[in-house]
Amino acid sequence: MPLSAERKEWYFKRLEELLGSYSKILLVQCDNVGSRQMAQIRLALRGQAVVLLGKNTMIRKILTNYIKQNPGHPYENLIPRVRGNVGFIFTNGDLGKVREVIEENRVPAPARVGAVAPVDVFVPPGPTGCDPGQTSFFQVLQIPTKIAKGQIEITNEVHLVKKGDKVGNSEAVLLTRLSIRPFTYGLVIELVYDNGSIFEAAVLDLTDDDLRARFVGAVRNVAAASLALGYPTLASLPHSIANAFKALVAVAVQCPGVTFAQAEPFKKLLPAPAGAAAAAAPTAAEEEEEE
Numbered sequence: 001m002p003l004s005a006e007r008k009e010w011y012f013k014r015l016e017e018l019l020g021s022y023s024k025i026l027l028v029q030c031d032n033v034g035s036r037q038m039a040q041i042r043l044a045l046r047g048q049a050v051v052l053l054g055k056n057t058m059i060r061k062i063l064t065n066y067i068k069q070n071p072g073h074p075y076e077n078l079i080p081r082v083r084g085n086v087g088f089i090f091t092n093g094d095l096g097k098v099r100e101v102i103e104e105n106r107v108p109a110p111a112r113v114g115a116v117a118p119v120d121v122f123v124p125p126g127p128t129g130c131d132p133g134q135t136s137f138f139q140v141l142q143i144p145t146k147i148a149k150g151q152i153e154i155t156n157e158v159h160l161v162k163k164g165d166k167v168g169n170s171e172a173v174l175l176t177r178l179s180i181r182p183f184t185y186g187l188v189i190e191l192v193y194d195n196g197s198i199f200e201a202a203v204l205d206l207t208d209d210d211l212r213a214r215f216v217g218a219v220r221n222v223a224a225a226s227l228a229l230g231y232p233t234l235a236s237l238p239h240s241i242a243n244a245f246k247a248l249v250a251v252a253v254q255c256p257g258v259t260f261a262q263a264e265p266f267k268k269l270l271p272a273p274a275g276a277a278a279a280a281a282p283t284a285a286e287e288e289e290e291e
Helices: 005-021 035-044 056-069 074-081 095-104 132-140 169-177 201-205 208-229 237-254 261-269 274-290
Strands: 024-029 049-053 086-091 107-109 121-123 145-148 151-154 158-161 183-185 188-194 197-200
Touching: 005 049, 005 056, 005 086, 024 074, 024 095, 035 049, 035 095, 056 074, 056 086, 074 188, 074 197, 086 095, 095 188, 095 201, 121 169, 132 145, 132 151, 132 169, 158 169, 188 201, 197 201, 208 237, 237 261
Parallel strands: none
Antiparallel strands: 024 086, 024 188, 049 086, 107 183, 121 158, 145 151, 188 197
16 A cells, blocks of 8 residues: 555655664664564664664665765765565664564564575474375375374474475474474564674674674784784784793703802793803812812
8 A cells, every 4th residue: 555645755765864863773674573573673773773664765864965965985885785574673773682682573473385494493203193194195295203102203303394495395284293393583683784884683692702802813814924924013022022031041041150049030030051060060069179
């Protein structure tokens, strides 16, 4: 049903207002999401974010007009991604918390014939509740079974449908008979806009520990390169100082007449070098002769 002129005018103003008021946007895919589920998501996000759906042609037109008024704005990179059944979630808060709300509002769904499996589907071993007369049905699907206590029992776990494959009629019937609802449907985050930066949704999976680990790894690489090139940097300076200290301690240990306060603990722990002991003996003999 086409929108009325008043409704279109309201939508244009609303989207332009949101584009100018929020610094973070989640571009989400809305396939298989019903109106009731969408209402639950809006309610759960109230106070944190604003959900706005609409026709792609209208969204692209509004974005184009906004860019004309703000030349060079990063929103320009969103236009090619507005395709399919998409929507926007606007927020100024924590994107991770918004994603948690979206994930919490996914609903289980049966495997329908012809649907593309978003995940791998496994059938667990155990009783099926089917009578022995239906054994041929399981044989068609190459599912190992046995008869136990008057019913068919699956003996081993079966990988029934692979991710990305279409669900066949036999697979859908079997999952329905076993009361297995393998899929969950909800909003799927496809793209993230954050203060001018645009990146894929997988970036949201990174935790603070992941970022720290990657930062430490990068610092180690910089330090290693700096040490190899002999070019001092803040990353390599602690290592250079440590290496210099080790060299000085080695000299102090090997040369009896050379020492400094920080080297004394190491000299006490290590035995005197053979050359130093041999040199000390003639010196003592010479002193006796002089006396």
